[in-house]
Amino acid sequence: MLTRAKLKSRNRVSEKIWHLVFELPFEQEIYPGQFFMIKIDEGFEFKHPFSVHRFSDGVVEFLIESRGYFSRSLSYLNVGGTAQLTGPLGNGFKAKEGSSVLAVGGGIGCAPLAMFECLHYKARYLVGSKDEKSFPGFDLPPEKTLVVTENGKYGKKGLVTDYFIEFIEEGEKVFACGPDQMIIKLAQQCRSRGTDAYFCLEAYMACGIGACAGCVSPLLREYKKVCSDGPVFSIREII
Amino acid sequence: MTEDFLSLRGTKYSPPIFLASGTAGSGKELLGFTDFSYVGAVITKAVTPKPRAGNPPPRIAPSYSGLVNSIGLANPGLESFVSEVIPEIEDIPAKIIVNVAGEDVKDYKEVIEGLNPFDLVTAYEINISCPNVKKGGISFGKDPISSKVLIEKLREATEKPLILKMTPHGDEYIQIAQIAQDSGVDAFSFVNTFPAVLFDIEKRTFALGNKTGGLSGPAIKPLALHAVHRLRSVTSLPIIGGGGITGYKDAVEFFLAGANAISLGTVLFSDTDSPKKIFNGLKKYISRHGLKSLNDIKLKNEK
Ligand SMILES: Cc1cc2nc3c(=O)[nH]c(=O)nc-3n(C[C@H](O)[C@H](O)[C@H](O)COP(=O)(O)OP(=O)(O)OC[C@H]3O[C@@H](n4cnc5c(N)ncnc54)[C@H](O)[C@@H]3O)c2cc1C
Ligand SMILES: Cc1cc2nc3c(=O)[nH]c(=O)nc-3n(C[C@H](O)[C@H](O)[C@H](O)COP(=O)(O)O)c2cc1C
Numbered sequence: 001m002l003t004r005a006k007l008k009s010r011n012r013v014s015e016k017i018w019h020l021v022f023e024l025p026f027e028q029e030i031y032p033g034q035f036f037m038i039k040i041d042e043g044f045e046f047k048h049p050f051s052v053h054r055f056s057d058g059v060v061e062f063l064i065e066s067r068g069y070f071s072r073s074l075s076y077l078n079v080g081g082t083a084q085l086t087g088p089l090g091n092g093f094k095a096k097e098g099s100s101v102l103a104v105g106g107g108i109g110c111a112p113l114a115m116f117e118c119l120h121y122k123a124r125y126l127v128g129s130k131d132e133k134s135f136p137g138f139d140l141p142p143e144k145t146l147v148v149t150e151n152g153k154y155g156k157k158g159l160v161t162d163y164f165i166e167f168i169e170e171g172e173k174v175f176a177c178g179p180d181q182m183i184i185k186l187a188q189q190c191r192s193r194g195t196d197a198y199f200c201l202e203a204y205m206a207c208g209i210g211a212c213a214g215c216v217s218p219l220l221r222e223y224k225k226v227c228s229d230g231p232v233f234s235i236r237e238i239i
Numbered sequence: 240m241t242e243d244f245l246s247l248r249g250t251k252y253s254p255p256i257f258l259a260s261g262t263a264g265s266g267k268e269l270l271g272f273t274d275f276s277y278v279g280a281v282i283t284k285a286v287t288p289k290p291r292a293g294n295p296p297p298r299i300a301p302s303y304s305g306l307v308n309s310i311g312l313a314n315p316g317l318e319s320f321v322s323e324v325i326p327e328i329e330d331i332p333a334k335i336i337v338n339v340a341g342e343d344v345k346d347y348k349e350v351i352e353g354l355n356p357f358d359l360v361t362a363y364e365i366n367i368s369c370p371n372v373k374k375g376g377i378s379f380g381k382d383p384i385s386s387k388v389l390i391e392k393l394r395e396a397t398e399k400p401l402i403l404k405m406t407p408h409g410d411e412y413i414q415i416a417q418i419a420q421d422s423g424v425d426a427f428s429f430v431n432t433f434p435a436v437l438f439d440i441e442k443r444t445f446a447l448g449n450k451t452g453g454l455s456g457p458a459i460k461p462l463a464l465h466a467v468h469r470l471r472s473v474t475s476l477p478i479i480g481g482g483g484i485t486g487y488k489d490a491v492e493f494f495l496a497g498a499n500a501i502s503l504g505t506v507l508f509s510d511t512d513s514p515k516k517i518f519n520g521l522k523k524y525i526s527r528h529g530l531k532s533l534n535d536i537k538l539k540n541e542k
C-alpha cells in the first residue's frame with residue numbers, strides 16, 4: 001500500500017529518539033519486523049525504511065532515531081503534516097500459537113519489539129543501548145523487561161549479550177534486532193544453547209520491495225534480499 | 240494527444256515509457272505500486288546463462304541526488320528465469336523486454352536462444368555497459384570490434400528487436416553506435432550508469448563492497464542529455480533515452496536531445512507511480528505547446 005499519511009502526534013522519547021504516530025487506515029495484520037518505506041517530499045527523494053513500532057485501529061507508530069538528514073527531517077515533521085508511506089513490507093516474524101519469545105533489542109533495534117505487546121504474544125524483553133540518551137525501549141512492560149546500558153546509567157551495565165545466557169528461559173525462542181555485532185554474538189550464543197532464533201537485519205535499501213537486489217547483508221550465508229526475503233531470517237540463514 | 244508509441248520490428252510500445260533494467264525487478268515487484276497502463280515495457284534485471292550471486296555488500300550507497308550501485312548482475316540465471324520468473328510475470332499488464340548480459344558472445348546467444356520461444360519476451364536489451372562486472376559487460380561497450388561481432392551473431396539468433404544498451408563513459412559509443420546500426424540493432428538504450436566511487440570516511444574503506452560502481456539518478460541528467468544529443472547526431476535509429484529523469488520536464492529534455500522514448504530508473508526508488516505522473520505531465524506539456532505527439536517535441540533551431 002502506498003499512501004500519504006498524516007502525522008497525528010510526535011514526542012521526544014530521549015535525546016535522539018522520537019515517537020511518531022501516523023494516521024493510516026488499513027486492514028492487514030502487521031508482524032514484528034515489518035517496515036514501511038517513508039519519504040516526505042512530494043518530489044524526488046529516496047525512501048527510507050522504518051520498522052513498525054506499534055499499530056492499532058487506524059494508526060501506525062514508529063520510533064525514529066535522528067541519525068542523518070532524512071531521519072532528522074522526519075523527526076521534525078510537524079503534527080498535521082504528511083509523509084508518504086509504502087508498506088507494510090517484508091516478511092515479519094510469525095510466532096506459533098502458545099510459543100514464548102525472548103525479544104532482544106539493541107539501540108534503535110528495539111523499535112519493533114513493542115509489536116509483541118500489540119499482538120499479545122507471550123514475550124519477555126532484553127533491551128540495551130549505549131546510554132540513557134539513546135534508550136528507545138521506553139514502553140515495554142517493566143516486569144517482563146531487562147534493561148542494559150553500556151555506561152550503566154540506566155538498568156544494568158554492559159551489553160545485552162552479557163546478560164542473554166542468564167536471562168533466557170527454557171523453551172523460549174529468540175527474536176533479535178540490533179547492530180550487526182550484537183546479531184553475530186547472539187547467533188553464536190543461540191547456537192551453543194540450541195535455541196531457535198530469528199534475526200531482523202538491516203541493510204541499505206533503495207526500493208524496499210525486492211526490485212533492485214541492493215539490500216544483501218554480510219550476515220547472511222546467501223545473498224538474499226533483506227527487504228523482501230526478510231528482514232527477519234532464521235538462525236540457519238545467518239553466518 | 241494522439242497515441243504515442245515506439246515501434247520496433249512491428250511491436251508497439253505504448254506509451255514510449257520504459258522501466259529501466261535493474262530498477263524494476265522482473266516487473267512483478269511493482270504490481271500494486273505502479274499503474275502499468277503508463278508503461279510501454281518493463282525492462283527486466285539482466286539475465287545471464289548461469290545464476291550470478293552478484294557483488295558483495297554494500298551494493299548501494301547514496302550520493303547527492305543519486306546513488307552508486309554495484310549489484311553485479313545478480314540474477315537467478317536463464318533456467319530459473321524460464322521456469323520460475325516467466326510464469327510469475329505472465330499476467331503483468333505491460334510488455335516485457337529482457338536485459339541480456341554475459342561474459343562472451345556465447346553467453347548472450349545462449350540467453351537469447353533460450354528466451355526466443357517465449358512470446359512474452361518481446362525484445363532484448365543487450366547490455367554491453369555494466370560497469371560492475373569484470374568480464375563482458377562494459378568491456379564490449381569499450382571495444383567496437385568485439386561489439387560488432389556480438390551484434391552480428393545476435394542478429395542471426397533472433398527475429399525479435401535488439402536494443403543496444405551502451406555506456407556513456409568515454410567516446411567509444413559514437414563508433415559503436417555506427418557499427419551497431421549497420422550490424423542490425425533496432426534501437427539504442429542510452430545511458431547506463433557512469434562509473435563512480437564513494438568512500439566510507441569513518442571506516443576508511445570504499446563505500447561499496449565491489450569498490451567501484453555506477454552512478455544513476457538526477458546527478459547524471461545533464462551528462463546523459465549531452466550523451467544522448469551526441470548519439471542522435473550519429474544515428475537515425477530510435478533512442479530510448481534516460482538517466483536521472485524524475486519528472487515530465489526531464490523527460491521533455493530527453494526528447495529535445497533526440498530521444499524517441501524515455502526510460503525511468505532511479506526515480507522508481509522515490510516514486511513507483513512516476514510513469515503515470517510523467518505521462519500526464521507530458522500530455523499537458525504537449526497540449527500547452529500546441530504539439531500533436533511526443534515525436535513533435537524537437538529543438539526549434541534544429542527542426
Ligand atoms: C528494515 C529496517 C528497519 C529500520 N527501522 C528503523 C526504525 O524503526 N527506526 C529508526 O530510527 N531507524 C530504522 N532503520 C534505519 C533507518 O532506515 C536509517 O537510520 C535512515 O534511513 C537513515 O537515513 P538518514 O538520511 O537520516 O541518515 P544517513 O546519514 O544517510 O545514514 C545514517 C545511517 O543510516 C543508514 N541508512 C541511510 N539510508 C538508508 C536506507 N535507505 N536504508 C537503510 N539504511 C539507510 C546508513 O547506511 C547509515 O548507517 C531501519 C533500517 C532498516 C533496513
Ligand atoms: C540498482 C540498479 C541496478 C541496475 N541494473 C542494471 C542492469 O542489470 N542492466 C542494465 O543494463 N542497467 C542496469 N542499471 C542501469 C539503469 O537501467 C539505468 O540505465 C541507469 O540507472 C540510468 O538511469 P536512471 O538515472 O533513471 O536510473 C541499474 C541501475 C540501478 C540504479
Ligand code: FES
Pocket residue numbers: 204205206207208209210211212213214215225226227228
Ligand atoms: S531494497 Fe531493493 S531489493 Fe531490497
